Amino acid sequence: MKALYKIALLVTAYAGFTSCHDTSAPNYQYFPNMYESVGYETYSESAAFPNGKEGQLPAKGSIPRGFTPYEYENSPAGYDLAKANLTSPLAPEDIDEAKGEQLFTIYCAICHGDKGDGKGNLAKREKFAGVPNYKDRVITEGSIFHVVTYGLNMMGSHANQLSQEERWQVAHYVMKLKSEL
Numbered sequence: 639m640k641a642l643y644k645i646a647l648l649v650t651a652y653a654g655f656t657s658c659h660d661t662s663a664p665n666y667q668y669f670p671n672m673y674e675s676v677g678y679e680t681y682s683e684s685a686a687f688p689n690g691k692e693g694q695l696p697a698k699g700s701i702p703r704g705f706t707p708y709e710y711e712n713s714p715a716g717y718d719l720a721k722a723n724l725t726s727p728l729a730p731e732d733i734d735e736a737k738g739e740q741l742f743t744i745y746c747a748i749c750h751g752d753k754g755d756g757k758g759n760l761a762k763r764e765k766f767a768g769v770p771n772y773k774d775r776v777i778t779e780g781s782i783f784h785v786v787t788y789g790l791n792m793m794g795s796h797a798n799q800l801s802q803e804e805r806w807q808v809a810h811y812v813m814k815l816k817s818e819l
Contacts, residue, residue, distance in 0.1 A: 678692045679692065680692060680693045681693050706802055708787060708802075710724065710784060712788040716784065716788075717781065717784050717785070717790070720780040720781055720783065720784035721777070721778050721780055721781035721784070722778075722780070723780065724778075724779070724780025724781075724783060724784065725779060725780060726779050726783075726806045726809065726810065727806070728803065728806050728807075728810070732803075733806075733807065733810050734807060735810070735811065735814070737804075737807050738807035738808055738810055738811030738814075739811055741800065741804055741807060741808050741811075742808050742811050742812065742815075745796055745799060745800065745808070746758075746808065746812075748760055749761055749766060749769045749793070750769060750770075750772070751769075753815060753818070753819065754771070754772040754773075754812060754815035754816060754819060755771050755772075755773070755819065756769040756770055756771040756772075757769075766792055768791075768792070771819070772812060772815055772816040772819060773816065773819035775816075777812070777813075777816065778813075779806070779809040779810060779813055780809075782808070782809035782812050782813070783805050783806060783809045786800065786805045786808060786809065787805060
């Protein structure tokens with residue numbers, strides 16, 4: 639019987655301690671400013687920086703993580719330099735022809751056609767005139783990469799849709815299509 643009283647006393651004490659806990663109020667915090675930082679509006683004024691603005695530009699010359707700079711400028715001279723000098727940094731074992739074909743089908747075939755003959759759906763429907771046939775063009779992997787990066791004439795840039803590695807995969811696949819025409 640004494641054991642039953644002891645168990646009942648422990649259950650009552652446990653219930654009393656847990657029922658009085660307020661879950662909406664946190665316990666004591668050692669450094670509260672580490673948990674609840676001061677919120678700043680992005681473009682508000684602040685004395686924390688010399689120019690008085692909270693939103694700052696990246697440091698001059700900084701490069702985003704995972705990004706490799708592209709040295710050729712967006713101009714005809716840059717195109718010619720890329721055409722003459724730029725080669726794929728991908729090792730032969732890193733070239734995935736199936737991935738290149740898939741990316742080409744998604745982004746390029748609508749205008750250039752599945753075979754690279756310039757007879758994609760948009761060209762057939764005459765939405766865009768003058769879509770080039772790869773057979774008629776003097777192109778290199780470097781010139782293809784440059785055009786996919788910056789765009790040329792009616793073609794816009796695909797740099798936002800394709801990573802640098804994917805652009806090289808597409809360039810390799812375009813050269814394969816050119817050799818088959």
